Amino acid sequence: MVAGKEVELYEFIILAQLMYGPAHGYLIAKIINDMIGPYARLSYGRLYPLMAKMEQNGLIAAESKAPGGQKGDRQMRVYTITDAGRIRFHHLMSDTTSSPGDYQKLFTYKTCYFAFITPVERLRLIDHYINYCQAHVFHQQTEAEDLVRQVAEVEELAREAPQLAHGFPRLDANSVEYIVSTMQHTIDQWQFELDWARSLREREAANATRAGAEAASQR
Known part of the structure; x- marks a missing residue:
């Protein structure tokens, strides 16, 4: 399981990325690993339980779709952000007190999503x-x-x-x-x-x- 400060960091990146639009889980995992790499890695075994919890909390929604749009194709889950997720994103974006020791790294991530705030x-x-x-x-x-x-x-x-x-x-x-x-x-x-x-x-x-x-x- 993802624990501690990592939860909010990954939650923030997931919500921020979904602010651009719907995305598959594998794409979200790739984006997160591109951002935190090259040595830190977030596995699917850690990502999907976190996203399941976010879905349970009403921050994101998931829909199963076939990549080719044809019945019988392997189903893939496409995630979207909810209204509650947008509120949570803005809360995490504006928070400057939760992780003072790691805020340098967190701020660089936030600048990537400045387009979504005033x-x-x-x-x-x-x-x-x-x-x-x-x-x-x-x-x-x-x-x-x-x-x-x-x-x-x-x-x-x-x-x-x-x-x-x-x-x-x-x-x-x-x-x-x-x-x-x-x-x-x-x-x-x-x-x-x-x-x-x-x-x-x-x-x-x-x-x-x-x-x-x-x-x-x-x-």
Whole structure:
């Protein structure tokens, strides 16, 4: 069975994909695996029980159809989203609090389905993600600065009062270099995410300005 946070992630992708229109289960499985791959995989044995539960909860509906449209052909289940499923999709789309540790990955999935929410909703999600990225950049910068400061303080203590420094772990210069380099790499990654999120916001603002100008010209 699919458990925990994965349930909401897969449920979200299933509902989001069905917002485009009806789809066979095998196509939904392929799309999910294309998105979460190349090493993570969702098997049919995990997908179909989840979709059965979603159908039971009224989020999706299924209809058996023959691929060629002829009687006697092997029946395939075609899934569609229900009104309750659309409500659930919008709830999951707007949720920014359920999976804070995995939100970077989740946000990238959400951007694929921005067409199904309003410009105001898109800006809200983007602004939240900008703050999310800024918080990670600030946290890593602070941690790196604190590490360098603490290493310097321990070294100074070891020189001036060796008997007091005995209980403090000492890092050699090589270890400090590796740790700080890794922290800087993480900072650079989050800064890249931040720049991307800001570019999304600029695009949304430009689209809103263009739409406003077009509406004004038609009055």
